[in-house]
């Protein structure tokens with residue numbers, strides 16, 4: 520499990536393109552028939568992907584955690600960004616259509632990821648944080664989530680925000696998780712941008728064509744940098760950083776947060792006119 524150690528806001532502006540990419544961009548998440556995981560020192564975030572095809576993929580423990588099993592002290596969100604699949608949690612089977620999300624509570628011992636169609640395999644994007652208590656494992660179906668529409672066609676940022684794990688939905692200790700879908704012809708996410716010092720955030724972009732890219736913006740509002748991001752890659756965003764981007768086409772992304780609070784609306788706006 521690779522360890523990501525975050526740069527601070529002082530070192531950030533001195534970094535080269537490759538230093539920025541090595542520090543904040545998570546590549547190679549999608550490993551067919553495998554589980555990939557990385558650990559971020561900030562908020563002890565674990566980012567991963569389980570990509571079963573014809574054999575199930577268990578949530579293997581990591582020696583770095585020094586725990587008896589992966590979820591001994593943690594909670595996990597699993598978003599299916601592929602075809603039909605299922606997740607077994609301690610023997611209970613949760614069917615997972617595309618864009619269904621499973622919150623898996625602390626104390627769950629055996630977690631197994633499976634695809635139902637080898638021609639359209641499931642892919643489970645994983646985000647985990649330490650948990651102080653055991654909230655029940657909860658399936659959140661795409662159809663049950665009421666999207667919030669934001670932006671406009673005129674400003675190329677028309678998009679729907681779908682909150683899955685949050686204070687008014689499936690409950691958790693730290694994890695707040697959802698998906699944003701850009702409408703055809705719209706390319707800008709999270710514009711106007713914001714920061715939230717109380718929480719760090721991870722964006723994982725998907726539904727991008729192989730040659731398409733998202734131009735992801737990060738940094739303090741007065742000192743921004745960019746990363747070019749491919750399909751199924753993630754960007755780690757410290758609390759002091761904006762997280763926004765424009766795609767070469769419409770796309771979707773999973774956003775997820777952990778930290779001091781779970782208040783989605785706790786954001787400090789970074790108006791476009793103040794960005795540098």
Ligand SMILES: O=C[C@H](O)[C@@H](O)CC(=O)C(=O)O
Pocket residue numbers: 669678680698699708709710720762774783
């Ligand atoms: O803190 C919340 C997150 O940055 C996202 O939910 C924002 C987002 O999906 C968007 O505006 O497109």
Ligand SMILES: [Zn+2]
Pocket residue numbers: 713714715720762
């Ligand atoms: Zn945010």
